[in-house]
Amino acid sequence: MEFNEAVNARRSIRTFTAADVPDTLVAAxxxxxxxxxxxxxxxxxxxxxxxxxxxxxxxxxxKDRHCPPEKREFPAGFLQEAPVIVITCVExxxxxxxxxxxxxxxxxxxxLAAADHGLATVYLSAYKIGAPQVADDIRSIxxxxxxxxxxxxxxxxxxxxxxxxKVLPPADEVIFNEAYGRK
Amino acid sequence: MEFNEAVNARRSIRTFTAADVPDTLVAAxxxxxxxxxxxxxxxxxxxxxxxxxxxxxxxxxxKDRHCPPEKREFPAGFLQEAPVIVITCVExxxxxxxxxxxxxxxxxxxxLAAADHGLATVYLSAYKIGAPQVADDIRSIxxxxxxxxxxxxxxxxxxxxxxxxKVLPPADEVIFNEAYGRK
Numbered sequence: 365m366e367f368n369e370a371v372n373a374r375r376s377i378r379t380f381t382a383a384d385v386p387d388t389l390v391a392a393x394x395x396x397x398x399x400x401x402x403x404x405x406x407x408x409x410x411x412x413x414x415x416x417x418x419x420x421x422x423x424x425x426x427k428d429r430h431c432p433p434e435k436r437e438f439p440a441g442f443l444q445e446a447p448v449i450v451i452t453c454v455e456x457x458x459x460x461x462x463x464x465x466x467x468x469x470x471x472x473x474x475x476l477a478a479a480d481h482g483l484a485t486v487y488l489s490a491y492k493i494g495a496p497q498v499a500d501d502i503r504s505i506x507x508x509x510x511x512x513x514x515x516x517x518x519x520x521x522x523x524x525x526x527x528x529x530k531v532l533p534p535a536d537e538v539i540f541n542e543a544y545g546r547k
Numbered sequence: 548m549e550f551n552e553a554v555n556a557r558r559s560i561r562t563f564t565a566a567d568v569p570d571t572l573v574a575a576x577x578x579x580x581x582x583x584x585x586x587x588x589x590x591x592x593x594x595x596x597x598x599x600x601x602x603x604x605x606x607x608x609x610k611d612r613h614c615p616p617e618k619r620e621f622p623a624g625f626l627q628e629a630p631v632i633v634i635t636c637v638e639x640x641x642x643x644x645x646x647x648x649x650x651x652x653x654x655x656x657x658x659l660a661a662a663d664h665g666l667a668t669v670y671l672s673a674y675k676i677g678a679p680q681v682a683d684d685i686r687s688i689x690x691x692x693x694x695x696x697x698x699x700x701x702x703x704x705x706x707x708x709x710x711x712x713k714v715l716p717p718a719d720e721v722i723f724n725e726a727y728g729r730k
Contacts, residue, residue: 366549366550367549367552367659368579370550371579394722396554399554399713401658404618410722410723410727411721411722412724412726413723413724413725416725434643435587453727464647464651465651468651468655469651472651472652472655473659477550477554486584487584487652489648492644493647507728509727532582533590535577538581538592539574539593542595544692
């Protein structure tokens with residue numbers, strides 16, 4: 365589809381149909397993810413594709429265990445309904461101190477590529493700065509070495525529902541000229 | 548253009564022609580940026596559009612002053628050649644502890660939208676975790692309040708040159724199944 369259509373189609377969706385997402389399609393989404401920019405073009409990305417139901421259950425359990433109180437309206441149990449989950453990781457030695465940035469940019473591409481194929485996704489973090497236990501728990505169940513940082517968790521499937529219409533603020537409330545607050 | 552074309556067109560470019568990028572086009576790119584996901588749909592973004600040459604010079608000076616030795620092959624002076632620079636900031640109170648993520652995801656959208664319009668960009672960080680002076684120096688010249696975090700600096704213009712072809716690693720070196728390292 366057109367670029368703008370893909371951007372508009374990408375919405376945070378937490379319900380999926382039972383329809384499978386084949387490996388070839390997952391690989392195409394990951395190829396798009398790797399076309400994101402990365403510091404010094406280090407391309408530090410590694411991706412883990414999860415289809416095992418027990419692994420999905422463990423991931424949901426970790427996310428819920430570390431969920432801050434103000435976000436508990438979004439429990440992670442729905443991860444078990446997604447046909448596939450992609451974990452985006454970065455290899456610290458290739459990340460030039462910007463692994464989080466490279467991981468997030470690749471994830472943004474992955475989600476837009478999914479939307480371009482009619483797929484639904486939602487963004488979940490796989491780490492928290494200052495709280496290393498989140499990433500360590502994920503490392504443990506996915507056998508991720510200590511020099512590799514998991515950055516995001518993205519469930520992917522065909523949408524089981526639609527999102528509410530997106531409402532953006534008026535441009536003049538959020539765009540300033542030359543200095544903050546100057547219109 | 549098609550989604551995939553825009554993804555392929557987006558490359559890190561540091562030379563720009565003198566052609567202007569009008570405000571209406573910059574606003575369209577920012578609208579696309581705001582269609583990125585954000586934690587709890589907080590939409591914490593604020594954007595500062597820079598056209599003033601002296602401000603561009605000061606931004607380049609700050610980036611060069613804080614540049615780590617291994618990245619000095621990319622000095623920031625080229626920022627002065629870009630017709631426009633967009634600084635993406637996030638309001639901490641709306642960011643739900645994920646301001647960096649939301650800022651980076653919006654920036655990814657902004658860069659792809661620019662590519663969709665034939666424009667060139669490159670990603671620069673406006674902060675460094677553990678080194679608050681970078682963001683503070685940027686806050687100072689752009690009058691950004693203490694509760695707002697600058698996240699990225701993106702120069703935008705029509706490309707003054709082409710990037711080298713992008714080379715991606717073989718998929719089976721970077722995609723694992725069910726656990727890290729498992730093929």
